[in-house]
Amino acid sequence: MESDSETHSGEDTTPDDWMDLAVDSPDGSPAASPAATQKPSEEEDFKLSLITWNVDGLDLEKRPERSRGLVKYLNLHNPDVVFLQELVPPYVQFLKEQLVNYLMIEGGRNGCFTGMLLKKSRVKLVESEMVAFPTTKMRRNLLVAQVIVNGQKLCLMTSHFESCKENTAERLKQLHVVKRRLKHAPDDVTIVFGGDTNLRDAEVTKVGLPATVCDVWERLGKQEHCRYTWDTSANNNKTFPFVARCRFDRIYLRPAIKRGIPRLAPDHMALVGLEKLDCGRYTSDHWGIYCTFSAE
Structure with missing residues (x-):
């Protein structure tokens, strides 16, 4: 996929069965999150909340019900920013x-792709771009958005790195692209990267992260209940002849390092989507990550 600075919209018509499962308010209009029209409090002004989730849009089984489940989770947690992977039109x-x-930014038009949701009341979009991974065989790229939150400059990035164990070399190249962005961003900008990286710990060690960058899960103490985001021992949306527990979904933070600029630090992390929906399936074969940040 070629690099593109424009935001593209899916052109497919929503099937009727999707609309039948819309999450409505009592008067029949689409439901907004509880705080959609509320002005953020002063305490909220110093925080940033984020969810990153591979929603497995390619899986057709119970997809309308699972998409409804995603909306309910997002309305419940009401995050400022949402990173999504494996979206379809x-x-x-x-x-x-x-x-x-929310404002939707799409990282593609066809097949499956990434996307971002930015809460309109909290996050002002300045510009967005899609950065190509030149040698990808799976149409993967890096979606980047420059935004303003509470007067502070943030660079938000999400991606779905090349899948499967045999594609280590390509994943390393893709991590290098992200690493360069993390390392060379302006000092007054806070950068948050999150997504389905498909990374193994040894691959991260091989590339290395800049000293100014933290892995949010590691910074918060490597809590065991948040370790595995793709866990076939607990999530049976997909059937495999093996058990795999992997930390594929990761969040990296590089706080602004210029003197006088508030430095964001992670203060909470939890997995979401752990409950089965009424249809008997989980929202995705991945758990989502909910994370909050506060100014130090």
């Missing part, structure tokens, strides 16, 4: 109609 259309208090 009908899924994007559904989210746009349901989450009217």
Whole structure:
């Protein structure tokens, strides 16, 4: 996929069965999150909340019900920023109609791709771009958004790195692209990267991260209950002849390092999507990560 500074919209029409499962308010209009129209408190002004989630949009089984489950989770947690991977055009259309208090930025048009949701009341978009991974065989890229939150400059990045164990070499190249962005961003900008990286710990060690960058899970004490985001021993959306527990989904933070600029630090992390939906399946074969940051 070629680099592109424009935001693209999915052109597929939302199927009727998706619309039948819309999450409505009592008067029949699409439901917004509880705080959609509320002005953030002073305490909230010093925080940033984020969810990153591979939603497995390519899986057709119970997809409308699972998309409805995603909307309910997002309305419950009401994050400022959402990073999504494995979106497909009908899924994007559904989210746009349901989450009217968010701006959707899409990282592609066809197949599956990444996306971002930015809460309109909290996050002001300055510009966005898609950065190509030149040698990807899976149409993967890096979606980047420059935003303003409470007067502070943030660079938000999400990606879905090349999948499968045999594609280590390509994943390392993709991590290098992210590393350069983390290392060379302006000193007055806070950078948050999150997504389905498919990374193994040895691969991260091989590339290395800049000293100014932290892995949020590690910074918060490597809590065991948040370690595995793809866990076939607990999530049976997919059937495999093996058990795998992997920390594929990761969040990296590089706080602004210029003197006088508030430095964000992670203060909470939890997995979401751990409950089965009424349809008997989970929202995705991945757990989502919910994370909050506060100024130090």
